Amino acid sequence: MSTIKELYAYRQMIFSLVKKDLRGRYKGSVLGFLWTFINPLFQLIVYTIVFSKILHNDIPQFYLYLFVALIPWIFFSSSITVGASSIVAQKDLVKKIYFPRMVIPISYVTSCFVNMLLCFIVIFAVIIVTGTGINFLAVLTLPVIMIVEYIFSLGMAMIASAVTVYFRDLEHILGIVSMAWMYLTPIVYSKDIVPVKYHKLYNLNPMTPIIECYRTVLYEKQVPDLTTLLWAAGLGVFFLVFGAVIFNKLQKHFAEEL
Amino acid sequence: MAEIENAIEVRDVTKSFKVYLDKGAQLKERLLFRKRCRYEERKVLRGISFSVKKGEAIGLIGHNGCGKSTTLKLLTRIMYPDSGTIKMNGRISSLIELGAGFHPDMSGRENIYTNAAIFGLTKKEIDARLDSIVEFSELAEFIDNPVRTYSSGMYMRLAFSVAINVDADILLIDEILAVGDANFQSKCFNKLREIKAQGTTIVIVSHSLGQIEQICDRSIWIHEGLIKAEGTPKEIDLEYLDYMSRKMQDKNKKSDDGGAEDEEAAAQSGKRWGSGEARIKRVRTLSADGSEQNTFRTGEDIKLVLDYNVNKPVHDAVFGFGVFDMNGVQCYGTNTRIDKVSDFDLSKSGTAEILLKDVKLLAGEYMIDVAIERGEGIPVDYYRQAYKIQMLSAYGDAGIARIEHTWNLQR
Incomplete structure (x- = not known):
């Protein structure tokens, strides 16, 4: 409880770190902020070609089917892979001055989140341009799904960033893990083609219900199934609390380990 | 409460x-x-x-x-x-x-x-x-x-x-x-x-x-x-x-034991010159109570002691010393001629003592030059940076030496 109060007191720091990160990320590159969009778009093109033209599937509008899942996935995977090194990257601050250490993963995940929101502008543009249409009632639930994903990503980022301080290999291991994780989450395929006996296992992966919710809202234009949403929220909160506990334990020796 | x-x-x-x-x-x-x-x-x-x-x-x-x-x-x-x-x-x-x-x-x-x-x-x-x-x-x-x-x-x-x-x-x-x-x-x-x-x-x-x-x-x-x-x-x-000063002395003593500076080396490095009729054998400083030490507090008395050998009698010898800070700035220097002490007749080895009263040098390290000259300044043995002393002060005043002062402020 006192942690939350303290983090609230340091909200200006979170805000300024997010701003610095967003401004600094593409500094010096010619296309600058456009990379925020170019990167996922190219991934989208590659996956679309591979999974609908080369490996055939019968999902209509596959690019959209993929796009609405890929953007949230990129948010999550960059939160954990790059977020893992966030504390090590800020070691000058951590070693020199006190502030609630959670500020760092929080601001990192938040800046990834802002990036995702910007990409959603493109998603909506695609939806409108292709005439797919929007179900406004369903879209109203979108913020809830986003918050659930944010919570889960933050929990994971806290664990990853704290452990990386002690064990620098994790940063690289997470690159592999996130690739495997992506293919174990129904992003480039539908959960329906997965054998039913694995569905329980699939649902233990919090990203599965989260991605399904995004897809229901934006691709199927329906209000997401409440149990799926609740299940995702439950897992998200669990990982956030778990992450915060681990982070608090590990943060005590940050200054010495860095 | x-x-x-x-x-x-x-x-x-x-x-x-x-x-x-x-x-x-x-x-x-x-x-x-x-x-x-x-x-x-x-x-x-x-x-x-x-x-x-x-x-x-x-x-x-x-x-x-x-x-x-x-x-x-x-x-x-x-x-x-x-x-x-x-x-x-x-x-x-x-x-x-x-x-x-x-x-x-x-x-x-x-x-x-x-x-x-x-x-x-x-x-x-x-x-x-x-x-x-x-x-x-x-x-x-x-x-x-x-x-x-x-x-x-x-x-x-x-x-x-x-x-x-x-x-x-x-x-x-x-x-x-x-x-x-x-x-x-x-x-x-x-x-x-x-x-x-x-x-x-x-x-x-x-x-x-x-x-x-x-x-x-x-x-x-x-x-x-x-x-x-x-x-x-x-x-x-x-x-x-x-x-701290006690500790520093222990340390200095230890290093002194091993490193008595070679005269030849000193001469070659340009730290020592002179005609050589008499040689300063050893330089040391004593505190007011007579114990040998090289750290002093600002305001203390320091006794500078020179042991010398005489190879050939010098009839018009002049003793001198100078104090320099670590940047080589001379803080003070004088000799027996300036002080109008009559010339010494050095015929056999002995010891010269100089009592420095109330040394107001501020915290820091200082080098002491010592010299024996003859007549109107012909060096017999000029020994540059012969000795190092350390001054300690708890007072925050700045500069080289303290100038005694009183404040008289009208309110």
Whole structure:
């Protein structure tokens, strides 16, 4: 409880770190902020070609089917892979001055989140341009799904960033893990083609219900199934609390380990 | 509450560091070279307890590595104690690392916001303080220029101004009062006094005992991870200085034993010249009580003793000495001719003693030149940098030597 109060007191720091990160990320590159969009778009093109033209599937509008899942996935995977090194990257601050250490993963995940929101502008543009249409009632639930994903990503980022301080290999291991994780989450395929006996296992992966919710809202234009949403929220909160506990334990020796 | 609360309470705090002999941070190294992960545990704090009342200012003193900076880091919560408890009441600001998070490409104004945010200030609070921060830093003209264009002095001024304007209840300071020019320093001091008068609790770690005496109500001397003494700065600082000078002597004696300088070497390095009828064999300094030592406190008497050999009688010998600071600036120099002491007739080896009364040299190291000359200044044995003494002072005055003075101020 006192942690939350303290983090609230340091909200200006979170805000300024997010701003610095967003401004600094593409500094010096010619296309600058456009990379925020170019990167996922190219991934989208590659996956679309591979999974609908080369490996055939019968999902209509596959690019959209993929796009609405890929953007949230990129948010999550960059939160954990790059977020893992966030504390090590800020070691000058951590070693020199006190502030609630959670500020760092929080601001990192938040800046990834802002990036995702910007990409959603493109998603909506695609939806409108292709005439797919929007179900406004369903879209109203979108913020809830986003918050659930944010919570889960933050929990994971806290664990990853704290452990990386002690064990620098994790940063690289997470690159592999996130690739495997992506293919174990129904992003480039539908959960329906997965054998039913694995569905329980699939649902233990919090990203599965989260991605399904995004897809229901934006691709199927329906209000997401409440149990799926609740299940995702439950897992998200669990990982956030778990992450915060681990982070608090590990943060005590940050200054010495860095 | 009738009683004054404690702002800081430290109970039985211990802290040790792992000093890795060869640390493998990667998985491969950890698995393959298990033995390499050996480390030594170094106890830095061995159980420290003290409390600081609200509005009190304390100074932590001690030699390098005694644990005083660690104590300060524990107080700021950058690190946590292994055992024991630390209780802090109120908002903490630290002047430990100034300018943390400064971004060189951002303007002074933007950096004020970033830096103050790190101290936990909200935008509204920073807005309210912005003017006084800029004013205090004296950087109004440059505040919208990128920080990378600042001189290091300007940089520190900006950083200090932010940190000191946080309006903390507890202010922790580590060796930072060497900020900027003398003018700005005195301004910082005044600001610190002002802050203290407003009831802010202050903890200072410093090597400059003078600074501590000026601001603190109490000194705590930490020695090898334990509190050795605690009391008013005047008492503690003297005790500490005595201890340090004794320690330094032990060290110097040890190094002297092994390193009696070779005369030839001295001659070759241009430190010694002369016709050689008489040679200075040994130089030493004694304190008032006659014990040999080379560290003195400002204001003490020093007896300079020269042992010399005579190879060929010199009938019109003149003895001289000079004192230089480490930059080679002569602080004082004279000889028996200038002092109108009649010439010596050196016919056999002996000892010359010079009593230097009330030496007002300020803290620092000084080199002593000694010389035997003849007639109107023909060197017989001029020995440059023959001896090094160290002066210690708990007083904060600056310069080469103290000029005695009294203040007579009309109010």
